[in-house]
Amino acid sequence: MRLTNYTDFSLRVLIYLASKRADEISNITEIAEAYNISRNHLTKVIHELGKMGVIITIRGRGGGIRLALPPEEINVGAIVRKTEDDFKLVPCFGDSPNPCVISPVCGLKHALGRALTAYLAVLDEYTIADLVSDPLGYRMLLGIDKN
Template sequence: MYLASNPQRLCSVKEVSEYHDISRNHLVKIVLRLVEAGYVSSFKGKGGGMQLAKPSNEIQLGDVIKLLEPNMTMVECFDPATNTCRITGSCNVKHYLYEASQSFIETMNKHTLEDAISTQ
């Protein structure tokens, strides 16, 4: 959202982390994933920084959420590798939760990054 609000210039990780009061190291990891996925372009060196790689009206929010939260592990049984739930075999709630998580992504994909930023 910060990059979408500042489309006319390159922004630094330091600037964004300070503005949002979040860990710089954590933000570096997020930016790397966004760069790899083609949402953000980054430029090294003096005068470098980052900016959106495509217009904010072409970036669907649900797709970004899926990228950054690929498992959407709402409950333990969503991860077979670590699941120790004793009722997994007879529980249908996991199906409803999975359906709800898919609906969440679909709903978020009705909106773009441009929709999410205030133009005031």
């Protein structure tokens, strides 16, 4: 299973925000610079995370973004499910006609289905707080405390 850049960036934004103190506000530019990724890519990600209710976007002067929930309440598996648009590991997982001739007897679909279920179950065991168990280390590596 490979996550899309969209999901990767979503998780990185949440990790970045969880690394900051609860009263600190961030902006897209600082996150993009910390990870060396496109500001344009992050704009869409941040908009969607706001729609999901996991971050708050504050407009205007002095605005920015921060977590809407404590990191302990943001489940990694739930974020992956909401940000990934395709869990069809092979064509027979889809709704369209299956071109595979062995589909009627193939056990691969069942095995891959179980693997996907297990993969998501493991992610469900983690929160953003679990991923950021050393916020000071993240702050240092992400350049959050430059001054």
